[in-house]
Amino acid sequence: MRNLSMLIDFYELTMANSYFEHNKNEEAVFDLFFRSVPDEGGYAVMAGLEQAIQYIQELSFTQKDIDYLRGRNLFSEGFLNYLKDFKFTSSVYAIKEGTPIFPNEPVLTVQGPIIECQLIETMLLLTINHQSLIATKTARIVAAAKGRAVLEFGSRRAQGYDAATFGARAAYIAGAVGSSNTITDRDFQIPAIGTMAHAYVQSFDSEYDAFLAYAKTYPKDSVFLVDTYSTLGSGVPNAIKVYQDYLKPNGYTLKGIRIDSGDLTYLSKKSRELLDAAGLTNTKITVSNSLDEYLIRELVEQGAQIDAFGVGERLITSKSDSVFGGVYKLSALKENGQWVPKMKLSDNVVKTTNPGVKKLFRLFDKTTNNAIADVVTLDHETIDDTKPFLLFDPNFPWKQKQVKNFRVESLLEPIFIQGKLVYKKPLLKDIRAFHQAQMATLWDEVKRFENPHPYYVDLSQDLWKLKQQLIEQYSKKA
Amino acid sequence: MRNLSMLIDFYELTMANSYFEHNKNEEAVFDLFFRSVPDEGGYAVMAGLEQAIQYIQELSFTQKDIDYLRGRNLFSEGFLNYLKDFKFTSSVYAIKEGTPIFPNEPVLTVQGPIIECQLIETMLLLTINHQSLIATKTARIVAAAKGRAVLEFGSRRAQGYDAATFGARAAYIAGAVGSSNTITDRDFQIPAIGTMAHAYVQSFDSEYDAFLAYAKTYPKDSVFLVDTYSTLGSGVPNAIKVYQDYLKPNGYTLKGIRIDSGDLTYLSKKSRELLDAAGLTNTKITVSNSLDEYLIRELVEQGAQIDAFGVGERLITSKSDSVFGGVYKLSALKENGQWVPKMKLSDNVVKTTNPGVKKLFRLFDKTTNNAIADVVTLDHETIDDTKPFLLFDPNFPWKQKQVKNFRVESLLEPIFIQGKLVYKKPLLKDIRAFHQAQMATLWDEVKRFENPHPYYVDLSQDLWKLKQQLIEQYSKKA
Structure with missing residues (x-):
């Protein structure tokens, strides 16, 4: 220090x-x-x-x-x-x-x-x-998630650099499985997690092209952000298509999708159906978007089909208190x-x-x-x-x-x-x-x-x- | 950096x-x-x-x-x-x-x-x-104080070290006149402010002894924390007594008092009366204790006799949001x-x-x-x-x-x-x-x-x- x-x-x-x-x-x-x-x-x-x-x-x-x-x-x-x-x-x-x-x-x-x-x-x-x-805030969030993974995603909204770093450390102690912050992986071996932002998807001519490009770079680690245009209308279908066109023929699977907006209960359930119908029963669904323990509790109660919660500003600043x-x-x-x-x-x-x-x-x-x-x-x-x-x-x-x-x-x-x-x-x-x-x-x-x-x-x-x-x-x- | x-x-x-x-x-x-x-x-x-x-x-x-x-x-x-x-x-x-x-x-x-x-x-x-x-939060607090000084006192409740340091910097930009944090004085020339905690008063045999000891160390900078035992019952009277016994005879004045608990409107008004009656019309009254723009607005509206507000956790974490x-x-x-x-x-x-x-x-x-x-x-x-x-x-x-x-x-x-x-x-x-x-x-x-x-x-x-x-x-x- x-x-x-x-x-x-x-x-x-x-x-x-x-x-x-x-x-x-x-x-x-x-x-x-x-x-x-x-x-x-x-x-x-x-x-x-x-x-x-x-x-x-x-x-x-x-x-x-x-x-x-x-x-x-x-x-x-x-x-x-x-x-x-x-x-x-x-x-x-x-x-x-x-x-x-x-x-x-x-x-x-x-x-x-x-x-x-x-x-x-x-x-x-x-x-x-x-x-x-x-740590106290994270313990509550982890409890609400009832065994589903909690990912600490708050660096950009943290109250300063140490808040991002030592906040990720505290979150990990209290049960978060990883953090978006890279420095805490380098320094504390807290797994750094992340794949793509909307800008990545937007920077290609089409969503399909973006997913395909990403799959080619990270065939073993293909997690696509599916809500840039329309989660169910294009995002999940394009993710499945890239799986069918590229990942599957090359011996890989679709590791996961992330949904960052919209009604997470509805979208996760429908996405699960689409994935399952394509045989992708092991593809994980991660959601994010101003989550905290109260929202997570509700999502879980409503039977949302979510494997991991990315929790940002409300964890890293303990927003409610x-x-x-x-x-x-x-x-x-x-x-x-x-x-x-x-x-x-x-x-x-x-x-x-x-x-x-x-x-x-x-x-x-x-x-x-x-x-x-x-x-x-x-x-x-x-x-x-x-x-x-x-x-x-x-x-x-x-x-x-x-x-x-x-x-x-x-x-x-x-x-x-x-x-x-x-x-x-x-x-x-x-x-x-x-x-x-x-x-x-x-x-x-x-x-x-x-x-x-x-x-x-x-x-x-x-x-x-x-x-x-x-x-x-x-x-x-x- | x-x-x-x-x-x-x-x-x-x-x-x-x-x-x-x-x-x-x-x-x-x-x-x-x-x-x-x-x-x-x-x-x-x-x-x-x-x-x-x-x-x-x-x-x-x-x-x-x-x-x-x-x-x-x-x-x-x-x-x-x-x-x-x-x-x-x-x-x-x-x-x-x-x-x-x-x-x-x-x-x-x-x-x-x-x-x-x-x-x-x-x-x-x-x-x-x-x-x-x-900076946004501080601007609101400064507005509520209507020209009275706002002091940033939040280091101990900040969300990490940088939050204390760069938070004090942002507060200063938005009108705080100083900070309790010393590092921002050394590095950014933001005046570091502070005199004593309750522990200082408690560590002497009596409140009077504590004030006298402090006055001897800092005759030009005598600001006493008056609420350790009873603001009006002992704190302000002892402050005045140390002024009369030591400061005045040696050509100094009583610079200020700080009240950290109780009803700040009532206590500040009564303290002002006691100080004024002792001829200490220039002695400043600083208050602290979980303040924010809403509480400060009310204190000002109620005619509290306050010269400076020490604002801690609710500023440095922007607690309400x-x-x-x-x-x-x-x-x-x-x-x-x-x-x-x-x-x-x-x-x-x-x-x-x-x-x-x-x-x-x-x-x-x-x-x-x-x-x-x-x-x-x-x-x-x-x-x-x-x-x-x-x-x-x-x-x-x-x-x-x-x-x-x-x-x-x-x-x-x-x-x-x-x-x-x-x-x-x-x-x-x-x-x-x-x-x-x-x-x-x-x-x-x-x-x-x-x-x-x-x-x-x-x-x-x-x-x-x-x-x-x-x-x-x-x-x-x-």
Whole structure:
């Protein structure tokens, strides 16, 4: 990754310089979490960790950066020297990419000198917010497609170059089978997919000539765009004719057709009939045209004869909800060698943060392997899965439920320990497979598009008590 | 800019290779245009041209790219050699950045060998679509703020790194006065803005201590975040106290406060009263918290005492409409030395393209300097502003209007001529000033948020006739 150390909110630098000047660089803990799932969904998907790691590994400030900062006449030479010699020494824990994640649980925590914690805030949020947004959206689209292939086709409508590239990466994690973007094939081995645009068809004297020319160049990979003039009137018939005139006599088949406009249910059904009648029962039908999970669900319900969905702008920008609202909040500060829990009170109870140095566990039913709940605990706690565990809703603590016959997993993996990378970055295809397996642990009720059942993210008794104490204490102060 | 030649839809490469193999590389003209304005607005703002130029200037394929492509077993060695030696030889015309632009007019055209035209499609669309989206959104937000400052604060919620960076650039063009993003100050001289987060306040023993510490570091730049505990109960009083205890005695003033939560109308009014009562009539009030043009309009209407709006996720992702739908369509092909106009018919009349090699003119009323209409003509036409000109609506050709007393401007500037850059890239601040001046030429009716009056984009008689002929001709074919 290129050096993005200056992609940083300016206030991180003004705060850091002020800390530095006040000789205030005690250890802190910051939690990265989000408060609600985009599209009012029941789950989100963690993504972007690999790029966040890369950013931290390469974090350094160049002479150009220092010169620019000096020119702002705000920063001390001492601080500028600190930046020049910057070395990351903090610890980072994070949930693995591909994991379903839920509101109000820490998905990443940073523990280290407060200046370091602050300096990496912007890029951590930007990286995790973006990729988790696209992974979450794609997971919904893949679910709607019910086993049919989802192709990421959005590069031209993405919000910038990285959105096209890392968006395709996130989409692949969440189940897309390939992307129109070539760079992610070169760099991430995400299969690049594509054949022809309308301009190709138009540039020949006839549609037939265009298909024939394409078939001659790619006899094994003949996928024709059939809606330039009229899908059923000319496109599919010409595709079949090129199959009969050229592909079949040369021992090839017609691999597929793509429909990019019109009523996709009707056109796909009629196209299927025409293809089948010509003996082309294995020819695949791909459709595209402003698709998203809602349209795909309807097409599937209507029995459209579609093998693959090319999904563009509504996936790559998460159009129906284009923001993943991850935040990064101080939760503890070391004072005189002791961790002091910190919390942000808010007029809005929902926005009150969880204080302290924390851990996160997921409980799975041993019989069904379904995820039962996540539990946020304080650092000294563990959950013993040989004993029954009492879950309770932090907002309604009288709502309690005892769970038995479960296994427990700790979700926050050590990534950096005191500056040293200790995490072995998995291969992208393994992240993708892991995501698929994890999705299978969620109840269908949680995965529903409309009014999904809220997945439980509970607090341990100790954490809950600490939170109540602090609320009381802070309220007195204010 | 880094090498992004492989950020290309795979079909551009398969088409290009097929053209190459068929020895088919005649000159073509492609138009980049869009069909509707985001947010159902009355105008969009052109942005991204500088990066599009940079991309084209640096377009080349590395050995790594060639090796990757060879590995796909689809491309001929001849084509791979062509890519290895690639040299851009086409001509590009485009509307200047900052200009208000309208649906169905060419905002950029490329004329050159069809392979070249095709190879640059994805990056042209991606670049112009993204920056025009953010510039358009920002122009709306700036309009709503009615002269109050708009600060771009969205980096952490942007869709990737380039979205943060080039989004801030586009926002600046459209009138934002600065950005939280530091990299755009270093690289584009867009003022980076920011002071402190809640964590800074929380990390001190008290809010007063935090403000005092900040004031000591930045006595000339003391802007305090006042809502960590209670804006009116402690934040503003502590800010005033630090002014009285430290800033005033040392000859400084309190530069500003920022409110990031709560009812911004009420809190800003009450804060203003408190500040004024303390003699701090020049202390500025900045607010932030999920703002957009609609919320800002309401705050302004309610008489909120706000000097600056920090606008984050809803600007940087254009949340209410996150896609700018630019398309890139073949409009002419040279056959035996003659331009043959091409058009894409569609079941949907609105999607039928404008054929031929074209020009674009904007007519301004000489008295008011208001933009009257844009007129798309064929290449051989000019508009003589010493004579009356007959406008007519291409969808309702009987609706006609004669205009007099106008001046005419040609909107498509030559950028590259046969591969050579002939355009002098303006300074960003000049683009910003140009945008402001151009916005003043639009009728308020066009700039309205709800049901804006459609700005006229008309066709010349000759272009209209050509289009009718082709529709007839194509319909017979199909």
